[in-house]
Amino acid sequence: MLDKKKKNQIIAKFKTHANDTGSPEVQVAILTAEITDLTGHLKSHKKDFSSRRGLIRKVNQRRKLLRYLEKTDEKSFETIVKKLKIKITRRKTSEDEPTAAELKKIEQTTKK
Numbered sequence: 514m515l516d517k518k519k520k521n522q523i524i525a526k527f528k529t530h531a532n533d534t535g536s537p538e539v540q541v542a543i544l545t546a547e548i549t550d551l552t553g554h555l556k557s558h559k560k561d562f563s564s565r566r567g568l569i570r571k572v573n574q575r576r577k578l579l580r581y582l583e584k585t586d587e588k589s590f591e592t593i594v595k596k597l598k599i600k601i602t603r604r605k606t607s608e609d610e611p612t613a614a615e616l617k618k619i620e621q622t623t624k625k
Contacts, residue, residue: 515546527593537582538593544575545597584613 515523520543524534527542551568555561579601582590594601611619 515543515550519546527596529589537578538589541575541578541582541593542597544571544578545599547571548575587612587614 523542523546524539527539528534529536529538533539548568548571551564551571555565555568558564579590579594579599582593593599
């Protein structure tokens with residue numbers, strides 16, 4: 514569990530505007546710090562299955578937030594992944610297939 518001081522530092526580093534505390538970028542950064550702490554805990558307490566379950570839940574929540582961020586704001590997604598050094602497996606199966614952001618741009622240009 515993160516203490517309040519560390520959490521506020523993370524929020525200050527990743528906020529997108531002055532009063533930002535809940536944007537996807539901030540949530541992903543906080544979850545990443547919690548995942549790191551839980552991983553360290555589980556290395557020394559191998560049989561702590563309730564904490565393992567919490568870790569899996571946090572990893573899944575971060576994955577969902579990153580997918581959302583990738584769909585809505587690809588530039589922000591790339592920067593947060595680079596800052597936090599998160600390994601991401603792309604959902605695209607082929608480089609020929611356009612991403613969701615590219616499809617959105619294509620739709621907007623065809624409507625005009």
